[in-house]
Amino acid sequence: MISVTIEKIGLVAQGINNWQEATALLQSETDYQGGELPLLKPSMLKPNERRRTTRTIKIALQAAEEALQDLDNNESLASVFSSSEGDLDIIDQICLALTEVGRPVSPTQFHNSVHNAPAGYWSIGAGSRQGSSSLGGLDGSFATGLLEAAVQSVVEQIPVLLVCYDQPPPELLQPFMPIDEPFSIAMLLNAESDASMARLNLSTLPHGTESRLSKPALETLRLSAPSARSLPILEAIAQNRSASITLPYLPGLNLQAELQPC
């Protein structure tokens, strides 16, 4: 069993600007109403770097920035970035360019096409020279990132930033990739903490059924993006209650999260 604390959270989704708004929603009796995606404008990058970034990079950085807003030790954080599909706009544009005469692939798009592009921009913006891992895990992307970040924190005894993010695919790829809504969740994990929101005990569990949300629109949001599979954990944290949550992880294997509020 892996035991870590959650110290900070950042969140961006349609109609949800930040973790504070998410908390209010998850505590209330009313269901999710949707809405506009907040303006994505992470301030950690210099304007020349920000110009080169995409909506995928920005949604990852915006949640990260919120989770770390009160901290002054960003340079000491290791990081784990997890995304089911990475930056599909760039994949789309590069694959289109490859069908054209002269194959006019954009150099900036190519270097942004690496799966660790958001992590690279984050390390530049935060000034962190610590290790950084970028993962993909299809529908299990959140559980994959959470387990990796927790293991890093426990074994290396360091605080780890986890960011899990998705953007819906561009038109050509939509029929093939089940991401309907943009979503980005960031968590600061630490093995031990004096100021945490909750403690998570993680273990893998064969089979079982993934935890669902009782409100229909919120449950639809949970299923709209792999990163939104984090919502049952977020709901329990917002409601300050203990919970036993089953997250989709791998074929035939779930990640079990026992959550206790601190």
Added chain:
Amino acid sequence: MTPLSITHFTLTNALGCGNAASLEALRTGRSGLQPCDLENVDLSTWIGRVAGLEDMPLAGKLSAYDCRNNRLAQLALQQDEFLPAVKQAVERYGSDRIGVFMGTSTSGIATTETAYRTRDKGALPAEFTPRYTHNIASSSHFVRDCLGLNGTAIAISTACSSSAKVFAAAYRYITAGVCDAAIVGGVDSLCLTTLYGFNALDLVSTEPCRPWDAQRNGINIGEGAGFAILEKPQDGDSYPSLIGYGESSDAHHMSTPHPEGAGARHAMQQALERAALEIGDIDYINLHGTATRSNDASEDSAVCGLFGDQTPCSSTKGFTGHTLGAAGITEAIFALLCLQDGLLPQNLQTEQQDDSLGANILLDQGRRELRHVLSNSFGFGGNNCSLIFGAAA
């Protein structure tokens, strides 16, 4: 750190299938590079291509995963009695207690390129199944299924450090008790995205690459796959081992390394600290050494800043090309082969070392007993990983 035994390993790349082909090439100075003849590519460059992948479709229950990248992974798994070794490990630990840790940069993106090229009335073909091919996790899911494992699995994609970082991840999962043993691996295959992408950055050489050479002018892209089994050491073991790792970020620029190699140096320093070794204990450094002007200069600065100018170094990119997400595992296994064989491989194709670079580059191969070898892997996004391997006791 407590070392982990590397009880089995295998490697496939342009030098051939299996460890023996790679070792023979390293010993004799035979390059696997060839003029680029990949279908639908009109670039004048050299590549490190694995022969025959076009005629090796995945069959049976694995056929959904069929793509160049997973074919290459399967071909590599079939060499060096690796599959029987996994079977033995399953008998020892159970199929749910062996983790899979895969590194890949572009996974099966070639399938997506083909889907875009063969659009029908503007739409991608209905038989396109990117979750089994293009997706980063396709590689780890495929290997997990192919080996009949049902425990933890992870796919790391940090560009050219991807399959070096799998060693660090596996060490942590075993230490934390998430699994008892690990299959670590990496696979990346030739595709238009990387060939034309690196070309757009003016980083592709029209000649066989020459790391550290005064006249070096870019990379050759290669493909490859490799796998290793990591286990906790048992009394009486006589296996080489993973004894140190370091991971860092440059925090500098997306595609240009830090000019003084600060992040690279930090990764090597961490690896030395974990291994509890001094700089004089490292007998050979397998450089990342891509042969671009800025990458080699940055790494040279980092290596010389930490080790001085005595430690024997070479880049083996002149043998295999730059296998990108598979570079980490490829060069980790080169390190293991060199430890076993007492071989210091030459920095192939390099004629005259750049005067401004100070590392002790091996223009000719050497032979001597090796105890500890360090391998560097650095990627876009400023993502760095250094590994140290120790010889079998």
